[in-house]
Structure formats: structure tokens, C-alpha cells
Amino acid sequence: MTTLSTRGLTRSFGGVVAVSDVSVAFLDGKVNGLIGPNGSGKTTFFNLVTGMIRPDSGRVLIDSTDVTRWSPHRIAHAGLGRTFQLCRVFPRMSVLENMLVAVRRTRLRELLGGVAGRADVLRAREWLARVGLDHLERAEARDLSFGQQKLLELAAALMAEPALVLLDEPAGGVNPALTERIADLVRELNVREGRTFLVVEHNMELVMSLCDHIVVFDRGSPIAAGTPSEVRSDQRVLEAYLGV
Numbered sequence: 001m002t003t004l005s006t007r008g009l010t011r012s013f014g015g016v017v018a019v020s021d022v023s024v025a026f027l028d029g030k031v032n033g034l035i036g037p038n039g040s041g042k043t044t045f046f047n048l049v050t051g052m053i054r055p056d057s058g059r060v061l062i063d064s065t066d067v068t069r070w071s072p073h074r075i076a077h078a079g080l081g082r083t084f085q086l087c088r089v090f091p092r093m094s095v096l097e098n099m100l101v102a103v104r105r106t107r108l109r110e111l112l113g114g115v116a117g118r119a120d121v122l123r124a125r126e127w128l129a130r131v132g133l134d135h136l137e138r139a140e141a142r143d144l145s146f147g148q149q150k151l152l153e154l155a156a157a158l159m160a161e162p163a164l165v166l167l168d169e170p171a172g173g174v175n176p177a178l179t180e181r182i183a184d185l186v187r188e189l190n191v192r193e194g195r196t197f198l199v200v201e202h203n204m205e206l207v208m209s210l211c212d213h214i215v216v217f218d219r220g221s222p223i224a225a226g227t228p229s230e231v232r233s234d235q236r237v238l239e240a241y242l243g244v
């Protein structure tokens with residue numbers, strides 16, 4: 001099990017405090033949700049915990065290890081994988097190559113010039129089959145639909161076998177059928193393999209049906225946390241969304 005928590009995490013951009021004194025803990029082995037109105041600091045929070053940007057103050061902990069100033073690469077090695085809101089695949093590489101690059105990025109040996117091993121190719125094909133993209137392994141990533149690219153990005157993140165997976169708007173811009181496939185995959189990876197998820201998502205129906213535990217941000221800070229039904233009936237959450 002891998003526990004992600006923060007203590008007093010803070011980050012400003014110019015005069016805007018995007019993430020303000022955030023101390024939260026996510027639940028091991030569960031699907032955690034992070035929701036909040038536009039601009040409430042969710043993506044900045046993701047970027048802070050994955051080492052993409054540095055906090056002004058505060059700490060990020062994986063289990064009891066302080067990973068606050070670690071590089072994204074080192075944090076990935078500690079078991080934390082992620083996808084991006086706007087999806088990051090290599091457009092001119094094939095689907096299979098995208099999967100293998102993901103492995104190489106996490107392994108120094110291969111960065112220094114190795115060719116992907118047979119075992120990696122087999123594993124890549126297994127993941128592609130699990131996300132339903134195996135028939136497209138030779139296609140260039142840019143020829144996939146946006147939803148398929150998101151599935152590819154998720155499959156590539158899974159090549160590193162992360163214990164904890166952060167998904168930034170997995171359903172954003174994705175059609176309902178692919179959204180359902182992504183949701184099924186998250187459930188399966190969570191229930192069968194015990195992987196922990198942290199999902200930022202604007203699709204409330206999906207968040208409420210997928211997540212066990214939800215943290216709600218407003219103006220850079222958590223204002224509520226609990227089960228979907230607890231959060232849904234919380235007055236502060238309703239006010240934040242209605243902008244009252």
C-alpha cells in the first residue's frame with residue numbers, strides 16, 4: 001500500500017495563491033476523488049505532488065517518506081503514476097512505441113541506449129489489450145481519437161506498475177462509451193489489484209459512481225472530505241459550486 005499525504009502545501013503564482021496550506025491524506029487501496037470549481041487548485045495540487053512544480057512551503061509524503069523536492073522521475077519510481085488533463089502522448093510514434101518509451105523513461109539503463117526487451121514488448125501488449133487498444137499497436141498515436149489517446153496515456157503510465165495512480169480529468173473530452181471503459185478499468189485495477197487512485201474530474205456522475213472518498217477544493221484549500229453522499233449534501237460544497 002502507498003499512502004499519499006500533504007502537510008501545509010502552498011504554492012502561489014504571482015499574487016494568486018493556487019494551493020493554500022493544504023494538509024490532506026488520501027485513502028490507501030481506494031478510489032479517491034479531488035473535485036472543485038474551475039481554478040480551485042486541483043491541477044496545481046497534482047503538479048506539486050508529482051514533482052512537476054515546487055511548493056513555496058509545505059511537504060508531500062509518500063508513506064512516511066518526504067518526497068517534497070524530488071524530481072518527477074524519482075517520484076514515479078516511488079510508485080506514483082499520473083496522466084495529464086490535455087493528454088501527453090508522442091503523436092508521431094506508434095501506439096506500441098509510446099508504451100515502450102514509457103518504460104525507458106523510468107529506467108536509466110535503457111535511457112542510455114538499450115533496445116526494449118522482449119518482456120517489455122509482451123507487457124506493453126498485455127496492457128494495450130486490457131485497455132482495448134491492442135488492434136491499434138502499429139497506428140501512430142496522432143491518428144487515435146482523443147479518448148483513445150487518453151487510454152494510451154493511462155496504459156503507458158501503468159507500464160511502470162504504479163501503486164498509486166493520479167488521473168487528471170480522465171473523462172474530459174471523451175465520449176460516454178470510452179468514459180465507461182476508463183471507469184471499468186479503474187474499478188478493475190482498484191478492486192482486483194489493490195491500486196490506489198486519485199482522480200480529478202468534472203463529470204460529477206462519474207466521480208460519484210467511481211470514488212469511495214472525495215476531497216473538495218475551493219480557492220486552493222480543502223473545504224470538505226468524505227463519501228460521495230456526505231460530500232453531495234455538504235452545504236459548503238453546494239455554496240462553492242453555486243458561487244454563493
Ligand SMILES: Nc1ncnc2c1ncn2[C@@H]1O[C@H](COP(=O)(O)OP(=O)(O)OP(=O)(O)O)[C@@H](O)[C@H]1O
Pocket residue numbers: 013014016017018036037038039040041042043044045
Ligand atoms: N502557471 C501558472 N501561472 C499563473 N497562474 C496559474 C498557473 N497555474 C495555475 N494558475 C492559477 O492558479 C489557480 C488554480 O489553477 P488550477 O489550474 O490549479 O485549478 P484547477 O482546479 O485545476 O482548475 P480547472 O478545473 O479549471 O482545471 C488559478 O487561479 C490559475 O489561474
